[in-house]
Amino acid sequence: MSPSVAPATDNRSETADDLLLPVPDDDGAPFWDFAARGELRVQTCSDCAEPRFPPRPCCPHCQSFDSHWQRMSGRGRIWSYVVAHPPLLPAYAAQAPYNAIIVELAEAPRIRLVGNLVASAGARLDSVDPARLRIGAPVKVAFHTTPGGVTVPRWLLERP
Numbered sequence: 001m002s003p004s005v006a007p008a009t010d011n012r013s014e015t016a017d018d019l020l021l022p023v024p025d026d027d028g029a030p031f032w033d034f035a036a037r038g039e040l041r042v043q044t045c046s047d048c049a050e051p052r053f054p055p056r057p058c059c060p061h062c063q064s065f066d067s068h069w070q071r072m073s074g075r076g077r078i079w080s081y082v083v084a085h086p087p088l089l090p091a092y093a094a095q096a097p098y099n100a101i102i103v104e105l106a107e108a109p110r111i112r113l114v115g116n117l118v119a120s121a122g123a124r125l126d127s128v129d130p131a132r133l134r135i136g137a138p139v140k141v142a143f144h145t146t147p148g149g150v151t152v153p154r155w156l157l158e159r160p
């Protein structure tokens with residue numbers, strides 16, 4: 001690639017390990033900024049106090065445009081999961097089979113975040129034996145800064 005060519009600006013980025021990264025939009029940027037500080041925060045209505053995800057300008061419960069970012073404990077439970085097998089993008093195939101889990105947050109069970117259950121924050125996606133996955137298993141958040149410089153929440157079993 002010519003050095004004069006600007007990098008692509010589509011909504012998916014690739015890192016040194018070729019895993020796809022989020023590219024925050026205006027509404028979601030605070031979520032990623034807090035993650036970079038090691039904080040899991042959820043956008044919450046400042047009028048009716050309902051948390052909401054994904055982030056968006058207007059409260060779906062009371063239509064207020066006032067919101068703040070409420071800090072979560074980072075604890076939750078596995079609400080659902082899948083185990084991915086090839087065919088996958090090459091970087092993912094190299095770590096398959098791996099899990100993708102949906103976590104319901106302890107303080108806001110209606111807020112469900114998608115992520116990976118791993119043995120430690122920076123571990124490979126296949127670092128937890130799929131046989132250990134259980135609906136309802138308690139998990140806690142851990143933050144991993146990718147080679148691309150984006151900090152993403154990941155999940156660890158409370159009882160490894």
Ligand SMILES: [Zn+2]
Pocket residue numbers: 045046047048049050059060061062063064
């Ligand atoms: Zn509201």
